[in-house]
Amino acid sequence: MGVKILSIGAWAPEKILTNDDLSKMVDTSDEWIVSKTGIKTRHIADENSATSDIAIEAAKIALERGNLKAEELDMIIVATTTPDFQGFPSTACVVQGKIGAVNAGAFDLVAACSGLAYAIEVAKGLINNGKMKNILVMGAEKLSSIVNWEDRNTCCLFGDGAGAIILSKGTDSEGDIIDSIIKADGTGEDALKVKVGGSRHPLTNTLPEKADICLSMDGQAVYNFAVRVNTEMLTEILERNNLKAEDVKWIIPHQANYRIIKAAAKRLKIDEEKFYMNLADYGNTSSASIGLALNEIYEKGLISRGDYIITMGFGGGLTYAANLIKY
Ligand code: UT7
Numbered sequence: 001m002g003v004k005i006l007s008i009g010a011w012a013p014e015k016i017l018t019n020d021d022l023s024k025m026v027d028t029s030d031e032w033i034v035s036k037t038g039i040k041t042r043h044i045a046d047e048n049s050a051t052s053d054i055a056i057e058a059a060k061i062a063l064e065r066g067n068l069k070a071e072e073l074d075m076i077i078v079a080t081t082t083p084d085f086q087g088f089p090s091t092a093c094v095v096q097g098k099i100g101a102v103n104a105g106a107f108d109l110v111a112a113c114s115g116l117a118y119a120i121e122v123a124k125g126l127i128n129n130g131k132m133k134n135i136l137v138m139g140a141e142k143l144s145s146i147v148n149w150e151d152r153n154t155c156c157l158f159g160d161g162a163g164a165i166i167l168s169k170g171t172d173s174e175g176d177i178i179d180s181i182i183k184a185d186g187t188g189e190d191a192l193k194v195k196v197g198g199s200r201h202p203l204t205n206t207l208p209e210k211a212d213i214c215l216s217m218d219g220q221a222v223y224n225f226a227v228r229v230n231t232e233m234l235t236e237i238l239e240r241n242n243l244k245a246e247d248v249k250w251i252i253p254h255q256a257n258y259r260i261i262k263a264a265a266k267r268l269k270i271d272e273e274k275f276y277m278n279l280a281d282y283g284n285t286s287s288a289s290i291g292l293a294l295n296e297i298y299e300k301g302l303i304s305r306g307d308y309i310i311t312m313g314f315g316g317g318l319t320y321a322a323n324l325i326k327y
Helices: 019-023 030-037 051-065 091-099 111-129 186-191 219-239 256-267 287-299
Strands: 004-010 017-018 041-043 075-079 107-109 133-140 160-169 174-184 193-194 213-219 250-253 306-316 317-327
Touching: 004 111, 004 174, 004 287, 017 019, 030 111, 030 256, 041 160, 041 219, 051 075, 051 091, 051 133, 051 160, 051 287, 075 091, 075 111, 091 107, 091 133, 107 111, 111 133, 111 160, 111 174, 111 287, 111 306, 111 317, 133 287, 160 287, 174 219, 186 193, 186 219, 219 256, 219 306, 219 317, 250 256, 250 287, 287 306
Parallel strands: 075 107, 075 133, 250 306
Antiparallel strands: 004 160, 017 041, 133 160, 174 317, 193 213, 306 317
């Protein structure tokens, strides 16, 4: 029995922040941001919205497209680095309550930008255990809530959004999550971090510096890591499944920087066009980015049942993960 993608949805807030808008906030320019990253705009949630509000919009679309009622969900997994609350309740629980998924368990998964790829493999395992049929897997972020809007090194990179996938038990002839690579290198914990607010440095102890409660990043360290692991993961997942890049319809990488993808494509001698990119419009939405890209592919009619796709995530932790999926 396979574990198929029943449906796909995604949502991003309406408000758009352009590179020109950013150049009025920090010392940057459209030219720098586009040439260094490929990002032109990002979507930003309003002050009153939390990650669950963004996730719920994506979930509703996926449920409707899958012709599934919320009551038919057995589990909700929200991959996020920007949960509604520190600690608990989980964002997944908030989503569960608000969409009325009364028969579903719910938990958050923290694997930064690899979160959706991790969650897909976890959901596959839960379905294959035999007790669950339908699982709503989401990557959802309100990164604007942890961006330091005074730091030009990071504020031009990130945006808000959510991607949702409903995975369901299928028959042998339907789609499947064929293989996954789920890895981490925790020695790189300092490369991407929110330093203060957890149990290491609780907010209750001291009044923190603003920069310390926001996302901080060693851009070049993450860049080098990303090119290496994307290259390794793609080689491994293709080789061990006896596939060539030509057999795959789309490689959907985490949307962080077009230069990272360009470099990996060059190393692997794979046509850049094989990598689906939409970061120009959304920026880096961490765990949401693969879902937003997959949804766009679906909405544009660029994928058919039976096509192979590969997702690839990398990010804070450091984590990295990939899924080979027969759609
Ligand atoms: O999903 C999480 C994963 N995160 C990533 O994948 C990020 C990976 N890293 C990157 O994408 C790149 O490292 C960046 C896009 C973040 C930066 O590109 P870079 O080529 O590594 O630039 P840099 O950090 O070496 O900075 C070059 C210069 C610096 O000036 P000096 O020191 O050479 O005078 C920066 O201060 O560019 C400056 N700079 C900027 N200038 C204008 C940094 N940010 C900006 C900015 N506008 N926004």
